[in-house]
Amino acid sequence: MLHLAQSEHMGHMSGASGPSWAELWSPGLALLLIVIAVLYMALIGDWRDRFEGSEPVKWMQKFYFICGLALIYSANGSPISYYGHHYMFSMHMLQQSILYLIAPILVILGLPAWLLRPLFKQRWAHLLMKLWTSPLMGILVFNMVFSFYHIPMIMNALMAHESWLIAYNALFLISAFQLWFPIFGPMPEYNRMSGLKKMGYIFINGILLTPACALIIFASDVMYDMYKDVPPEMMWMMTPIQDQQLGGVIMKIVQEFVYAIALAYSFFRWYRLERKQDNEDLDAVPQSDSRNAALSGPGNLNQA
Numbered sequence: 001m002l003h004l005a006q007s008e009h010m011g012h013m014s015g016a017s018g019p020s021w022a023e024l025w026s027p028g029l030a031l032l033l034i035v036i037a038v039l040y041m042a043l044i045g046d047w048r049d050r051f052e053g054s055e056p057v058k059w060m061q062k063f064y065f066i067c068g069l070a071l072i073y074s075a076n077g078s079p080i081s082y083y084g085h086h087y088m089f090s091m092h093m094l095q096q097s098i099l100y101l102i103a104p105i106l107v108i109l110g111l112p113a114w115l116l117r118p119l120f121k122q123r124w125a126h127l128l129m130k131l132w133t134s135p136l137m138g139i140l141v142f143n144m145v146f147s148f149y150h151i152p153m154i155m156n157a158l159m160a161h162e163s164w165l166i167a168y169n170a171l172f173l174i175s176a177f178q179l180w181f182p183i184f185g186p187m188p189e190y191n192r193m194s195g196l197k198k199m200g201y202i203f204i205n206g207i208l209l210t211p212a213c214a215l216i217i218f219a220s221d222v223m224y225d226m227y228k229d230v231p232p233e234m235m236w237m238m239t240p241i242q243d244q245q246l247g248g249v250i251m252k253i254v255q256e257f258v259y260a261i262a263l264a265y266s267f268f269r270w271y272r273l274e275r276k277q278d279n280e281d282l283d284a285v286p287q288s289d290s291r292n293a294a295l296s297g298p299g300n301l302n303q304a
Contacts, residue, residue, distance in 0.1 A: 065110025195270020
């Protein structure tokens with residue numbers, strides 16, 4: 001099977017038959033995401049009254065959700081996916097950066113809490129969701145899935161078996177949503193960390209993601225069979241090792257950028273909540289003093 005996959009790869013590289021339109025643009029995925037977008041707009045629009053406690057969804061939330069779906073398509077349904085799978089490791093890492101570090105955040109931000117709550121009314125579903133949104137589980141699962149994927153032996157095997165690769169990518173995407181839900185999730189019952197703990201959570205994730213990126217960037221040889229012996233005309237004036245190093249740099253830069261935004265988001269939300277609490281405490285003090293003064297009355301003042 002590995003030899004067949006390599007032969008197919010060499011056939012792509014030889015240019016004997018270029019990719020079809022469907023291979024480049026994945027119309028099936030496009031149709032699926034369009035159906036999801038239409039269903040989402042119906043649920044938050046005409047069908048909103050069917051949900052208990054539903055509220056109008058802000059246009060920014062709608063924008064986030066649609067942008068998230070668009071990014072999923074750009075990563076998995078555009079030429080980025082095709083060329084990343086067959087030719088350029090840097091394209092593959094760009095695909096992963098979009099698919100697992102950016103798109104899940106936007107999709108989560110676009111989901112109102114009242115739309116998700118009916119899914120977890122059953123006790124078993126509630127307990128499963130609590131486990132799935134545990135910060136410890138988010139850290140462990142995503143970083144294990146990410147690190148294992150980039151072990152050369154595992155990635156070579158996945159690239160040689162399309163069904164394995166599809167299954168692993170599905171697991172990868174689920175773990176990405178699991179990673180970001182404790183930070184951006186709309187339901188307070190499953191988003192229990194304080195702002196300071198969220199910042200620590202993001203910082204730890206950044207540290208755990210670094211070794212895999214460093215291994216790729218500083219490797220002296222091409223680590224993955226799929227990206228060896230690629231024709232120079234497909235490499236944009238790079239060698240395969242330079243392409244591999246660029247891929248590691250892309251992943252690291254995108255990771256740092258996204259984690260910095262997540263840190264800022266968590267910090268300012270924590271800061272606003274602290275300021276709001278302080279203001280409420282200050283407002284409570286003069287109200288208490290005025291009530292005491294009213295109770296004492298002018299007679300008590302004259303006696304003093």
